[in-house]
Amino acid sequence: MTTEAKPLRIAINAQLLPGGGSGGIEQFVAGLVHGLGRLQDGNEEYVIVGHWLDPQALAPLVGSNQRIVSGPHGSRLQAAKHLARRALGPVYGLARRAAHAARPAPEARAVNRARQIPESGGLFEALDVDVVHFPYQTFTRCAVPTIYNPHDLQHLHYPEFFTHDEINRRETLYSQACRTAQAVVADARCVRDDIISHYGVEPARTYAIIPGPPSELYETVSDEILARVRRKFRLPETFALYPAQTWPHKNHIRLLEALKLLRDQSGLSPPLVCTGTRNEFWPTIRNRMRDLRLGDRVRFLGFVAPVELRALYRLAQFVVFPSLFEGAGLPILEAFAEGAPVACSAVTSLAEYGGDAVLPLDPTSVESIAEALRRMTLESNLRAALRARGAARARLFSWEKAARAYRALYRKMGGVTLTEEDARLLSEASASEA
Numbered sequence: 001m002t003t004e005a006k007p008l009r010i011a012i013n014a015q016l017l018p019g020g021g022s023g024g025i026e027q028f029v030a031g032l033v034h035g036l037g038r039l040q041d042g043n044e045e046y047v048i049v050g051h052w053l054d055p056q057a058l059a060p061l062v063g064s065n066q067r068i069v070s071g072p073h074g075s076r077l078q079a080a081k082h083l084a085r086r087a088l089g090p091v092y093g094l095a096r097r098a099a100h101a102a103r104p105a106p107e108a109r110a111v112n113r114a115r116q117i118p119e120s121g122g123l124f125e126a127l128d129v130d131v132v133h134f135p136y137q138t139f140t141r142c143a144v145p146t147i148y149n150p151h152d153l154q155h156l157h158y159p160e161f162f163t164h165d166e167i168n169r170r171e172t173l174y175s176q177a178c179r180t181a182q183a184v185v186a187d188a189r190c191v192r193d194d195i196i197s198h199y200g201v202e203p204a205r206t207y208a209i210i211p212g213p214p215s216e217l218y219e220t221v222s223d224e225i226l227a228r229v230r231r232k233f234r235l236p237e238t239f240a241l242y243p244a245q246t247w248p249h250k251n252h253i254r255l256l257e258a259l260k261l262l263r264d265q266s267g268l269s270p271p272l273v274c275t276g277t278r279n280e281f282w283p284t285i286r287n288r289m290r291d292l293r294l295g296d297r298v299r300f301l302g303f304v305a306p307v308e309l310r311a312l313y314r315l316a317q318f319v320v321f322p323s324l325f326e327g328a329g330l331p332i333l334e335a336f337a338e339g340a341p342v343a344c345s346a347v348t349s350l351a352e353y354g355g356d357a358v359l360p361l362d363p364t365s366v367e368s369i370a371e372a373l374r375r376m377t378l379e380s381n382l383r384a385a386l387r388a389r390g391a392a393r394a395r396l397f398s399w400e401k402a403a404r405a406y407r408a409l410y411r412k413m414g415g416v417t418l419t420e421e422d423a424r425l426l427s428e429a430s431a432s433e434a
Helices: 024-037 076-088 090-102 164-180 189-199 223-232 252-266 282-291 306-315 330-338 348-354 366-378 380-394 399-413 420-430
Strands: 008-014 044-050 066-070 131-134 146-148 183-186 206-208 240-243 272-275 298-300 318-321 342-345 358-361
Touching: 008 024, 008 399, 024 044, 024 066, 024 330, 024 399, 044 399, 131 399, 146 164, 146 399, 164 189, 183 189, 183 399, 189 206, 189 348, 206 420, 223 306, 240 306, 240 366, 252 272, 252 282, 252 366, 272 306, 282 298, 306 330, 318 330, 318 366, 330 342, 330 348, 330 380, 342 348, 342 366, 348 358, 358 366, 358 380, 366 380, 399 420
Parallel strands: 008 044, 008 131, 044 066, 131 146, 146 183, 183 206, 240 272, 240 318, 272 298, 318 342, 342 358
Antiparallel strands: none
16 A cells, blocks of 8 residues: 655745736736646645735636635735725825935934844744745745745846835845745846845856746637727727836836937837836826827826736737836737737846847937837838747747746755656756856
8 A cells, every 4th residue: 555645835925915016026926826726747735825905816826736825914004005005006106205205314324223034933834834935025034945036136237216225125135035045036047147146145046937928817818809908998000019017117218208209300100008007107207208299199008907918919010118127028928929029128138038039129228219119110021020939939938837947946945856857947947048
């Protein structure tokens, strides 16, 4: 009589609230849960720790090998802040920034006081798991092996986009978490290199695992949905799409200036449709758009439903993505999967994700962005070539492949014998070059 091997049990810290406020991080966590829940060829069990205000938010995505539990209840103040953020939108962010600005400068405060990442206090240990995965920037010290995703170190490259407190918080959290966790995972090799060089983390416990496209989780788009979305947003026949929250590093200002340059120099004025939550930087973008007199050619739709975003990719003539910095490149993967040709920045992870399937541009140059817009608008052969290359590249990335790589890492952290596939996936994830 044989005894079945004990399942490997993994806790996934998914204490994010849905609704678009967390952007790509929210999409990443949802995609990871979705991908792991559909792997039925292993002996793993997953405990999804949801946010106490809405622990069942990920319920539609879980598989038979997963169950959801609620995270610890927070304070009434935390709940009030969440409700205020939802209700006030960019106004909440502006008020928060103003409050930070009114505080004394860091040198006048005790900013160097010791800050420590929190201890689990038995929360994760009580779940009787073998591994705990923190798939976004929060981290807790645990008595079981931990895996951490910092996602990006943007604050090192563009500190002007962060308050002093935000930089201090990130450096404290990221440095301690990266040095404490048994494994650290980035979404791109360039971020993995950042983690190794800046925090001195041993290469042997760092990995780069490229996720799948978030649109893989969305409702299938029918002709009826395409027509409905076109009517709802009163879309022009052809348009460029930029899917990104209105953070400064997303570079909307230079994109708008490129549209003006193109209009003034050649009379060409392709319509631009932007999606994504309008946060505290939105008023600056709106004012600049008015100054440039682009109001009739540019639309900011705000946060749109997932199926609507998928439809917008299908309806767009092309996607433009002039971001200054990305730790990943999920919109690029989405565009490839949905058949949209792409022009994007040749920097950070975007060059890694896009390969030869995108028209590269320099995000610091208004002229380079304008030239990319001109070519993508006028050159149908270029769009067709990029569309074909993008479709081929899309086949390289999926949430199943990413989930298998994460599962291999869970098995390694949990002391489980690796399969040949596990070993290959981890070898690829720890390689210094693609």
